[in-house]
Amino acid sequence: MVEKLIVRGAPQEYECHTGAWATLPEHLKRRHLKRILVLHGLKSWEVAKDKFPDLPDVFVRFERYNGECTYEERDRTVDLVRDNDFQAIVVVGGGKLTDLAKASAHILRIPVLILPTLAATCAAATPLSVMYDQNGAMIRYDVFPESNALVLIEPEIILHSPIELMIAGIGDTLAKWYEADVIISQLEKPPVEVEIAYFAASKCRENLLKLSLQAIRSMETKELNEAFIQVVETNILVAGMVGGFGDRYGRTAGAHSIHDALTIIPETHHILHGNKVAYGVFVQLVLEDRLDEIERLLPFYSALGLPTSLMDMLKAPLSLDSLKAVSIRATEEGETIHMMKGPITAEKVERAMQELENYQIEKRVRH
Numbered sequence: 001m002v003e004k005l006i007v008r009g010a011p012q013e014y015e016c017h018t019g020a021w022a023t024l025p026e027h028l029k030r031r032h033l034k035r036i037l038v039l040h041g042l043k044s045w046e047v048a049k050d051k052f053p054d055l056p057d058v059f060v061r062f063e064r065y066n067g068e069c070t071y072e073e074r075d076r077t078v079d080l081v082r083d084n085d086f087q088a089i090v091v092v093g094g095g096k097l098t099d100l101a102k103a104s105a106h107i108l109r110i111p112v113l114i115l116p117t118l119a120a121t122c123a124a125a126t127p128l129s130v131m132y133d134q135n136g137a138m139i140r141y142d143v144f145p146e147s148n149a150l151v152l153i154e155p156e157i158i159l160h161s162p163i164e165l166m167i168a169g170i171g172d173t174l175a176k177w178y179e180a181d182v183i184i185s186q187l188e189k190p191p192v193e194v195e196i197a198y199f200a201a202s203k204c205r206e207n208l209l210k211l212s213l214q215a216i217r218s219m220e221t222k223e224l225n226e227a228f229i230q231v232v233e234t235n236i237l238v239a240g241m242v243g244g245f246g247d248r249y250g251r252t253a254g255a256h257s258i259h260d261a262l263t264i265i266p267e268t269h270h271i272l273h274g275n276k277v278a279y280g281v282f283v284q285l286v287l288e289d290r291l292d293e294i295e296r297l298l299p300f301y302s303a304l305g306l307p308t309s310l311m312d313m314l315k316a317p318l319s320l321d322s323l324k325a326v327s328i329r330a331t332e333e334g335e336t337i338h339m340m341k342g343p344i345t346a347e348k349v350e351r352a353m354q355e356l357e358n359y360q361i362e363k364r365v366r367h
Contacts, residue, residue, distance in 0.1 A: 005247035007193050008127050008147060010240065011114075016153035016233055018224075021115055024053050024090070027150055031111065035059045037086040039077070039101050041067070041093040044117040048092050048157055052115075061086070069096040069103070070134055077104040088113060088149070094165070095121035095273070099129035103142060111149035118161050119232040120169035120274060124151045125240025138263040153236065155229050163219050164305075168274030169235040170212050171306045175277045176242045177205035178284060179253035183339045184246070197246025200238050207234040209300060216304070248339070254284030257337035258349075261330035265322050271313050278306040279313060284337075286352040287344065291359070298363075309360040310353070317357075323350055 015023060028036065038060055040048070045064070061084060066073055077100060081089065091101040091114045098114055102123075105112040114124045128143040158166070180201035184190055190198065207230055214227035243251035258280030262268045268276065278301070285294050298308065307313040318326075327350035330337055337344050 003248075005191075005193060005249065007245055007247070008143075009244040010237065011125055011148040011151045013149065014125075014151045014153075014237065016155065016229070016237070018155060020152040021051055021154045021157070022053050024113070024115070024152060025055055025057070027113065027152075028055065028058055028088075031088070031149070033058065033088045033111075035084070035086050036061075036088045036090050037077075037081055037084070038062045038090045038092060039065055039097060040091075041065065041097055041117075044093050044161070047160060048115075048117050051154060051157055052092060065093075065097050065100055067096070068132055068134070068136065069100040069129060070132055072134065073100055074103045074107070074131075077101070078107050081108055081110070086110070091115060092117060094118040095123035096130075096132075098123040099131075102127065102144060102148065103129040103131070106142075106144040106146060109146075113150040113152075114148055115152050115154070116236065117157055118165050118169070119158050119235040120165040120272070121172055122236055122239035122243075124148065124153075125237050126243060128243075132263070136263065136266075136269045138260045151236070153232065155224055155232060158232055159219060159222060159224060159228065161219075163216060165272065166216065166219060166231075166235075167304050167306065168272035168278075170208050170231065170274070170304060171278030171281075172274035173204050173235045173239045174208050175252075175255040175281050176239050176250075177201045178281050179255055179336075180242055180246060180250045182253050182284065182288065182341070183249050186341060187249070190249070193245045193247075194249050197242050197244075197250035200241040200245065201250065203238050204234055204242065207231065207238070212300075213303060248336075252336040253339045254287055254337045254344070255280030257330045257335045258283045258326075260335070261326040261328075264325060264329050265318070267314055267318070267322075271307075275307050275313060279308070279310070282308060282356055283349070283352050284340070286356050286359075287340065287348060294359075309357050311357060311360065323353055326350075327353065 088111045089101045101112050116124045131139045184198050211227040215231035218225045218228035259276040327346040331346045
């Protein structure tokens, strides 16, 4: 028997096609939005601004955010909107910026319209924000009752985004299957909503293992292909549906708890979110005693350059004190790692992380 769950399935409206951004004016018109704040990043905006449509009938203010999704930056954005009577927030950027806009829009009770420049997370499709402190450590997830009003995906924009961010998105999205599976497989009779989440999670794994290398080649040649578009939509829309329909049964388990815990270590702050999650998948598989699945995934990880160990990510060992701190943080009360079977203790996590390092060292020695 499952506990109460709430379906937050998808954005209110969603488009993915060449020319999608050009439809923004008509979407604003249908919503009677005349005053908007456009939040954008720095590097992505240099690429995206020429594709951003003219809005002659709308008062627009363009504002660059400070690079982090913090409560302080959220409050600054809220004040900016209130002081200028903006009716909506339009986001042009990646996951942290999108999370910042959603958190702000929730307080303001105004719509958020999202134009992603990356396919590195499912942030554009999900009504939640991952909040960080000013030192870059993850604090918590805030889940909202409002769906994102609109998502417009322009494939050409994402085609020219950094390849390493697309690969990180693939790592993050692959985790959807392993985290949903370890939770949902425990349910004797999943409700239909959770079955939909389970199907979406399986599509994440299937699509990525089959299409990722073709999608990356598309980015290298700067030529759109069907595999690229499918991977973009898998990373954003399909991944968002896993938690959207499954709620706590489809959102996160061990891999993301490991990611969240790693954010307390300053040496990991430069590592992309999806890469830390991809590493967390391997730690979760060790905890499940599924080294056979690690073996199956290793060629895929190696082909994309996803990290298979801390040494891969950091290029140096993590101290025993840091390992212990990460293990304690990953198993704090309320962490989603406890959605896995059996009691998961800090000691078990620390042993799993060490076992994974030793496993990878032994494999390199053998080869």
